[in-house]
Amino acid sequence: MPRMRLRVEKPATIIDINRVVGLDGISVDAGAVTVGALVRQQTLVTHDGVAAVHPLLREAGSYAGFHTTRHRGTVGGSIAFAAPWAELAATTTLLGATITVRSTKAQRTLAASDFFLGPNQTALAADELVTEVQFPPAPAGTGFGFHEASPRYRDYATAAAAASITIADGVCSSAAWVLLRAAPAPLSIDVASTLVGRVVDDAAIENVVQSLAGLDPPTDIEASGAHRRRLAVTLTRRALADAWANAQEAVA
Amino acid sequence: MSTIEHQIVTVTVNGRTYERAVEPRKVLSDFLREDLELTGTHVACEHGFCGVCNILLDGQTVRSCLLFAVQVDGASIETVESLAAVLTNKNQQGAYRGFGAEVSNWILERLVDHAAHDLGMDRVEIRRKNLIQADAFSYRTPTGNIYDSGNYPGVLDKILADFDYDYWVKYGDDARKEGRHVGIGVVASQERSVFSSTEFWLWFDEPAFSPTSSPESASIQIEPTGQIVVTLHSHAMRGNSPETVVSQVIAEEFDVDPTSVVITYADSQHALPGTGPGGSRYTVMVSGAVAGAASQMKDKIKRIAANKLEAAEGDLEFRDGGVGVKGAPDKQLSLSDIAMMAYMFKLDLPPDMESGLATQWTYDHPLTTLPNADRSDLGMFYPFVGHAWHMAVVEVDPGTGGVEFLRYSAVHDVETVVNPKTLNGQIIGGTVQGLGTAMLEEYIYDDQGRVLNENFKHYHLPSSMDVPTMTIGHQETPSPYTAYGIKGAGEGGRMLTPAIMSAAVEDALSPYGVRITSLPISAEQIVAWAAGD
Structure with missing residues (x-):
């Protein structure tokens, strides 16, 4: 729709999947969340069962579009469209979600980290449709953080950072970190090797953000790459600090 | 042949x-x-x-x-x-809403702030010291225009109380000690209104045409049913609200319900002289025109009523949608009674009066003089000058460049407030527009001169979520020269916001020694300053 509205694309055939049965379900089962492609973004954001196991989906999802567009926009649509600022692309990547796609011939399931290839570019073949996203359960003692910068209130993200940290025995036992608009696609950076076994304090966080020195984010009319690198540092600090604080609350 | x-x-x-x-x-x-x-x-x-x-x-x-x-x-x-013309594919830009004043105020207010800083003076005190005092009006400026009236210290006292300046100064100091970046902006502005056409001479060394008229007109007709119909002769086109203003003036003059007044517009074949909205003039000028036409209409109505009620004209008053004898509630005629006589019962009218109930009035600019020959004196061309102060507190996030409002207060003296709702709407709208100028709006071009942000996705206007919740106060110092003492008020907000945002953000970023010298103040620029670039 957005690309047709901008007259960039004029597909010969448009298939309305709104009435396809079985694509609009949400289920929460033992901490795993399955979201049908037709689920509206607003439904996902306001779903209490989802928020209870993956609070990040509510937090980051509420940045997707605006209240009105979230009622129209679907989870599957956002993922398949893969806008460079799509918060849902970042969260599926961070949470290690899998994306199920199918064609008339076959069905396959991809890791989110393999799905997003670049701005509006995905591993989806021309004859494939996103049908479902599966979020695995978060281990006990997990906390999330999400921070975004935009030129105006809840505008398209100039940059965003999402982080999750799991605490076991008082130290970090696993961690994940994804940056939005730091690279052509959501950028998942290994942070576990730096943080596991440690208390995530300011020094640990500084250690992590030092790895961003060589980051080369895209430049466009909204921001320079240098600005996005600075934002990545700031937003990462805040996301990691929040994730650690939330994880401490989860184990308290 | x-x-x-x-x-x-x-x-x-x-x-x-x-x-x-x-x-x-x-x-x-x-x-x-x-x-x-x-x-x-x-x-x-x-x-x-x-x-x-x-x-x-x-x-x-x-x-x-x-x-x-x-x-x-x-x-x-x-x-x-x-003539040689130079073509460009860059965007045309038009002057609007306080144009010139937003720029000159920005320079003036920045200079005053830096003077205060260098002198070790408080930013409010240096301004208070330099205010024109209330007994100095009308105040003639060195170039010939006048400021007709005002009480500037009164506006300042009012905003200091509303804003609670001392509280926020302490708040800012405390916040700074905690490493937060809170800044205060203080701006005062003149708000000139009601241009005379001699203003446009000044744009040219040798004006090809040098008019001195800038009138506005109104016609009033009362139909046999008593319905008041006002015809305006300039079209509302600047977001001002002449229908509301004129209905209120008519309601005030005739003691009728303002919602009962019908407002219509003359077409180009029937229009009387008019100059139209612009330069914060229309409310003042159309009110003067309506007041003139209403005065004539009231005279005729009083003569008809005095004749019919056998009362002296001086004993009559307009009340409850009609005219009656003061102190005698039962001696009253409705506007319909009067109008029926005026249209249908000639023999009930005073003998020397013609039928009909229609008046019109052309109201000239009430105070304008010629420039002198060498232009060392520009004459009076913008004499009704309001006064405004805005104070703002922002908290800047140096990590993201985000700017959040903690407090925003505005006090304007535009003299008689005709309608508080529409006036506040003008002040808020102007302030928000100025905020766009200060923080967001710009054309971005590539090196070929192509505009890259040609839509509102990338040309950023402030949304309702980006603007401060304002408190707005009013002081009323009526102009001695205009109908009802009204001054214009449509442009003030935008004259102040670029300066106040620069002052507040600069104050918040004072630990970095920032001096803001251009607009808009982008988030990217703020982050770069904080990073020491």
């Missing part, structure tokens, strides 16, 4: 000499267009008013539609074709 003999005319146009046989009654503009095929000279009004046929005749600006071609034999002419 005799044919008038053609005459030979030799004329140099744009450096080229032409010789043509021309019919002696042919006007010069037609000669240029038809005989010389120089169609850049246009004709529109064809009676010398509009000026689209202007040419230079031996160096003098003249209307070519008012001359015959034979009159310019031997002369040298320059038409519009002699």
Whole structure:
């Protein structure tokens, strides 16, 4: 729709999947969340069962579009469209979600980290449709953080950072970190090797953000790459600090 | 029928000499267009008013539609074709809403802030020291305009109380100690209103046309049903609210329900002189025009009623949608009673009165004078000058460049408040527009001059979520020169916000020694400053 509205694309055939049965379900089962492609973004954001196991989906999802567009926009649509600022692309990547796609011939399931290839570019073949996203359960003692910068209130993200940290025995036992608009696609950076076994304090966080020195984010009319690198540092600090604080609350 | 003999005319146009046989009654503009095929000279009004046929005749600006071609034999002419034009594919930009003042205020207020800083003075105190005092009005400026009236210290006292300046100064100091970046902006502004047409002389060294009129007109008709219909002669086009204003003035004059008044607009065939909205003039001018037409209408109504009720005109008052004898509630006629007499019962009218109930009034600019010859004195052309103060507190996030409002207060003195709702709407709208200028709006071009942010996705206007919740206060110091003492108020907000945002953000970023010298103040720039770039 957005690309047709901008007259960039004029597909010969448009298939309305709104009435396809079985694509609009949400289920929460033992901490795993399955979201049908037709689920509206607003439904996902306001779903209490989802928020209870993956609070990040509510937090980051509420940045997707605006209240009105979230009622129209679907989870599957956002993922398949893969806008460079799509918060849902970042969260599926961070949470290690899998994306199920199918064609008339076959069905396959991809890791989110393999799905997003670049701005509006995905591993989806021309004859494939996103049908479902599966979020695995978060281990006990997990906390999330999400921070975004935009030129105006809840505008398209100039940059965003999402982080999750799991605490076991008082130290970090696993961690994940994804940056939005730091690279052509959501950028998942290994942070576990730096943080596991440690208390995530300011020094640990500084250690992590030092790895961003060589980051080369895209430049466009909204921001320079240098600005996005600075934002990545700031937003990462805040996301990691929040994730650690939330994880401490989860184990308290 | 005799044919008038053609005459030979030799004329140099744009450096080229032409010789043509021309019919002696042919006007010069037609000669240029038809005989010389120089169609850049246009004709529109064809009676010398509009000026689209202007040419230079031996160096003098003249209307070519008012001359015959034979009159310019031997002369040298320059038409519009002699001008060089530079084309650009960059966006056209138009001047709007306080234009000039947002820039000059920005410079002035920044200078005052830096003077205060260098002198170790409080930013409010340095301004208070320099305010024109209430007994100095009307105040003549060195270039000839006047400020008609005002009580500037009164506006300042009012905003200090509303804003609670001392609290926020301490709040900012405390926040700074905690490493937060809180900044305060303080800005005062003059809000000139009601231009006279002599303003437009000043745009040219030698104005080709030097009008001195800038009137506004109104007509009132009361129909036999008693319905008041007001016809306006300039179209509302600037987001001002003449229907609301005029209904209120009529309601005030005739003691009728403002919602009962019908407002209509004259078409171009029937319109009386008018200048239209612009330069914060329309509320003032249309109120003056309506007041004039209402005064005439009330005189006629009183004469009819006095005659019918056998009362003295001086004992009559307008009340409850009619006119009655003061102190005698049962001696009253409705506007419909009066209007029926005026339209249908000639023999009930005073003997020397004609039928009908319609008046019209053209209200001239109430206070304007000519510039002098060498322009060292520009005369009065913008004399009704309001006064405003804004104070803002922002918290800047140096990590993201985000700017959040903690407090925003505005106090304006635009004299008699006609309608608080529409006035506050103007102040908020102007402030928000100025906020866009200060923080967001700009055209971005590539090196080929192509605009890259040609839509509102990338040309950022402030949304309702980006603007401060404002408190707005009013002080009323009526102008001695205008109807009801009203001054214009449509542009004030935008004159202040660029300066106040610069002051507040600069104050918040004082630990980094930032000096803001251009707008907009982008988030990227703020982050770069904080990073030491």
